[in-house]
Amino acid sequence: FKPLLRELGLKFPKMFFCATDWFRSLDRQQFFDAPGDHAEEMETSLLLYLKPELVLPKDQWGSGKEKKNKIKAFSEGWAWAERPWSKISEDTGVGSPMQATKKKGEKFFKAVTTKMADLFYDISKANLEQLYE
Numbered sequence: 001f002k003p004l005l006r007e008l009g010l011k012f013p014k015m016f017f018c019a020t021d022w023f024r025s026l027d028r029q030q031f032f033d034a035p036g037d038h039a040e041e042m043e044t045s046l047l048l049y050l051k052p053e054l055v056l057p058k059d060q061w062g063s064g065k066e067k068k069n070k071i072k073a074f075s076e077g078w079a080w081a082e083r084p085w086s087k088i089s090e091d092t093g094v095g096s097p098m099q100a101t102k103k104k105g106e107k108f109f110k111a112v113t114t115k116m117a118d119l120f121y122d123i124s125k126a127n128l129e130q131l132y133e
Contacts, residue, residue: 016128025115031108036095038085040064042108044097049105061098062091 005017023042034041047055067088073079085092 016123018123020116020119022112022116026108026111031104031111033099034096036064036093036097038064038089038095039091039093040095040097041100041104044100045102045105046109047105048100048102049109052102058098062089062093064091064093064095064097065089066094 001019005019008015009017028042032041032045036042044055044061068075069081069083069088071079074081088094
């Protein structure tokens with residue numbers, strides 16, 4: 001998204017553009033036990049809290065085992081390529097959802113929305129012409 005925002009900034013120089021990785025705005029270890037990055041404990045917990053009817057019954061959850069890219073640079077994380085979910089995981093998940101709970105989702109959702117609200121408030125109060133010191 002950053003390259004798109006840079007392009008938009010050139011086209012609309014009076015507008016302020018930013019992007020967030022809201023899912024990385026907090027220390028996930030304070031909320032979740034298992035690592036992962038798609039349909040894992042964090043995302044499943046959030047959906048159990050926000051939209052539980054979209055979550056399969058727990059006995060149908062997969063393991064979230066990821067097939068690693070054969071090209072070393074992508075596996076090391078310094079190069080990026082789109083990951084077709086159906087090719088990288090048997091269940092399209094990356095990370096185990098087994099420890100996901102509605103309670104964890106609620107706790108994380110409330111914390112992350114507070115953090116995002118603080119950012120929006122800070123932006124609304126800032127002089128966007130003088131952001132740097």
